[in-house]
Amino acid sequence: MATAAFILLLISAGGQIFILLLRRQRADAVSHWPVAAAALLLLGELIRRSVAIDFVAVTGIFESLLFFAAFLAAAGFAYHLQRRLPFYRLLFFGLTVLTIALLAVASSPIAPADLKPPVPALQSSWLVLHVAFAFLGEVFFAAAFVASLIFVLTKSEERRRGLDRIIYTSVGIGYPLYTLGALIFGAIWAEQAWGRYWSWDPKETWALITWLVFTLYLHLRLVCRNTSTAGPIIVILGFLIALFTFLGVNYLLPGLHSYT
Amino acid sequence: MKLLRLLFSLRLAIVLLILITLLSVAGGVLPQGGSAEMYSRLLPAPVAGAVLLLGLDHAFSSPLFFAAAGLFLINLGACTVRRFTAQQKLRRAKRSVGPDLLHIGILVLAAGGVLTSVGREEQDFLLTSGEEHLIGGEYRIELSDFEYQRYEDGAPKDWISTVSVHRGGELLHERVEIEVNAPLRLGSYTLYQVRHAMRPVARFSDGEFRELRLIVGHPTEIDGATVQFAAVPEGAGSDPEEGIFMIREGMKRTARRLAVGESLLGLKLRSIRTVHISGLQAVRDPGYTVVLVGFILASLGLAVTYVGKIVRIREEN
Numbered sequence: 001m002a003t004a005a006f007i008l009l010l011i012s013a014g015g016q017i018f019i020l021l022l023r024r025q026r027a028d029a030v031s032h033w034p035v036a037a038a039a040l041l042l043l044g045e046l047i048r049r050s051v052a053i054d055f056v057a058v059t060g061i062f063e064s065l066l067f068f069a070a071f072l073a074a075a076g077f078a079y080h081l082q083r084r085l086p087f088y089r090l091l092f093f094g095l096t097v098l099t100i101a102l103l104a105v106a107s108s109p110i111a112p113a114d115l116k117p118p119v120p121a122l123q124s125s126w127l128v129l130h131v132a133f134a135f136l137g138e139v140f141f142a143a144a145f146v147a148s149l150i151f152v153l154t155k156s157e158e159r160r161r162g163l164d165r166i167i168y169t170s171v172g173i174g175y176p177l178y179t180l181g182a183l184i185f186g187a188i189w190a191e192q193a194w195g196r197y198w199s200w201d202p203k204e205t206w207a208l209i210t211w212l213v214f215t216l217y218l219h220l221r222l223v224c225r226n227t228s229t230a231g232p233i234i235v236i237l238g239f240l241i242a243l244f245t246f247l248g249v250n251y252l253l254p255g256l257h258s259y260t
Numbered sequence: 261m262k263l264l265r266l267l268f269s270l271r272l273a274i275v276l277l278i279l280i281t282l283l284s285v286a287g288g289v290l291p292q293g294g295s296a297e298m299y300s301r302l303l304p305a306p307v308a309g310a311v312l313l314l315g316l317d318h319a320f321s322s323p324l325f326f327a328a329a330g331l332f333l334i335n336l337g338a339c340t341v342r343r344f345t346a347q348q349k350l351r352r353a354k355r356s357v358g359p360d361l362l363h364i365g366i367l368v369l370a371a372g373g374v375l376t377s378v379g380r381e382e383q384d385f386l387l388t389s390g391e392e393h394l395i396g397g398e399y400r401i402e403l404s405d406f407e408y409q410r411y412e413d414g415a416p417k418d419w420i421s422t423v424s425v426h427r428g429g430e431l432l433h434e435r436v437e438i439e440v441n442a443p444l445r446l447g448s449y450t451l452y453q454v455r456h457a458m459r460p461v462a463r464f465s466d467g468e469f470r471e472l473r474l475i476v477g478h479p480t481e482i483d484g485a486t487v488q489f490a491a492v493p494e495g496a497g498s499d500p501e502e503g504i505f506m507i508r509e510g511m512k513r514t515a516r517r518l519a520v521g522e523s524l525l526g527l528k529l530r531s532i533r534t535v536h537i538s539g540l541q542a543v544r545d546p547g548y549t550v551v552l553v554g555f556i557l558a559s560l561g562l563a564v565t566y567v568g569k570i571v572r573i574r575e576e577n
């Protein structure tokens with residue numbers, strides 16, 4: 001199912017490139033449907049794996065990538081339906097490319113697809129909430145990231161104001177989800193599994209750094225003009241740090257989260 | 261007055277957020293707790309010097325980090341008071357207490373963190389079935405059973421300790437289970453299932469009343485002497501016939517190689533078996549509840565802010 005989803009996303013991305021190159025003003029009424037189908041297929045694959053391991057399949061790197069990709073695709077679909085948003089096509093295209101990139105990582109040897117039931121420390125409802133909320137938050141950070149990339153490449157102040165609204169709204173939705181998932185639910189799970197809320201484990205430290213960067217963005221936006229590039233640059237940095245927290249830390253900085 | 265205005269300022273908060281983020285990145289990238297030689301070997305000399313000077317070899321307990329975090333919390337407290345006071349002057353419909361709740365939650369979390377770092381007590385101990393352990397001179401924990409569950413492929417599925425808890429001769433809990441992710445709360449203590457171990461256990465008895473089990477590495481008092489089951493001879497397998505024991509009587513220390521059937525301090529060695537042992541941890545953390553309250557306040561703050569924004573956007577539209 002993950003392969004079928006990958007192919008659907010590639011087809012949609014191809015169609016989107018074609019439409020973007022043609023610069024047609026008419027609404028693209030087709031390319032979001034393969035993305036929606038891909039999201040459903042990925043969710044189906046996660047359900048299949050959950051049934052096989054008798055636990056919610058979010059405990060391995062492969063499953064986490066699938067979960068992130070499924071909701072990223074769903075978010076792309078949802079953003080594409082918001083046709084009054086500026087650059088909604090580019091936003092949708094960016095999210096589709098990110099989803100394809102995640103699935104490409106999932107198909108690589110660094111994310112083995114073997115079905116592995118969770119080790120004792122991972123068998124917790126708090127872990128499921130921790131992972132789910134953190135990734136849902138990151139999905140909105142991804143949307144803010146794509147909008148920020150478009151923002152820094154755009155010169156028009158009016159368009160920047162529209163993009164700023166998308167960035168701020170996306171971070172505004174993603175931030176509470178990420179705070180709850182990555183930090184609060186994660187800490188509650190850590191207390192039950194390891195006996196302490198916080199251990200300065202590399203994953204925890206980098207999740208905190210991600211949170212600090214987005215906190216910085218939200219506070220900076222209170223003092224900066226909404227056409228300033230400072231905010232979007234911080235969002236770009238924040239999302240890259242979020243990706244490093246998710247993937248880089250696992251392989252470069254081993255710690256308590258090394259099995260994910 | 262100028263200093264006070266600076267403390268209340270959002271700009272100071274932004275500067276401190278940047279500083280704390282940079283210090284956290286340093287703590288996240290640099291290996292922590294290494295020796296000066298290690299940093300000199302890994303980094304160019306000026307960088308290694310700067311790392312040691314700024315205390316980035318222990319970034320999260322360095323004076324710089326404490327100063328930045330402390331100042332940030334003072335700034336956060338001051339901003340919260342100022343914001344909350346300003347909110348009271350607004351009409352009820354215009355008020356937004358969400359960010360205040362979130363900020364108060366963060367302050368409470370910090371207070372919990374301080375309490376934890378000052379007053380946390382930890383006790384790690386290993387138990388075999390039938391053994392007891394006293395926690396804080398108050399709770400007597402007796403391990404009735406330890407189960408190591410595995411998946412079909414041999415990977416660990418769960419470690420379950422079944423314990424009975426006594427306090428002052430009174431049975432508080434009879435045969436309750438402690439699992440990974442399911443700790444047992446006992447007043448101010450929490451008991452966690454943290455690990456399991458495979459260890460040789462020597463069983464001694466005098467044939468009448470006394471029976472004693474010694475786990476490798478754990479010293480025990482026997483008639484005024486301290487006896488430690490040190491090791492089993494190399495290549496002895498899972499059920500060795502011999503063990504090496506260290507005995508300390510006053511200043512005198514001796515090592516004895518003892519075979520099954522031989523005696524030590526009037527006790528006969530009956531068997532040596534390699535068994536699964538439960539690894540438990542008793543924690544007394546005065547910050548536990550405070551941190552939990554901080555989480556609740558911060559979560560409420562996030563929820564109230566979020567709902568408030570949605571309501572305002574709907575009203576604007």
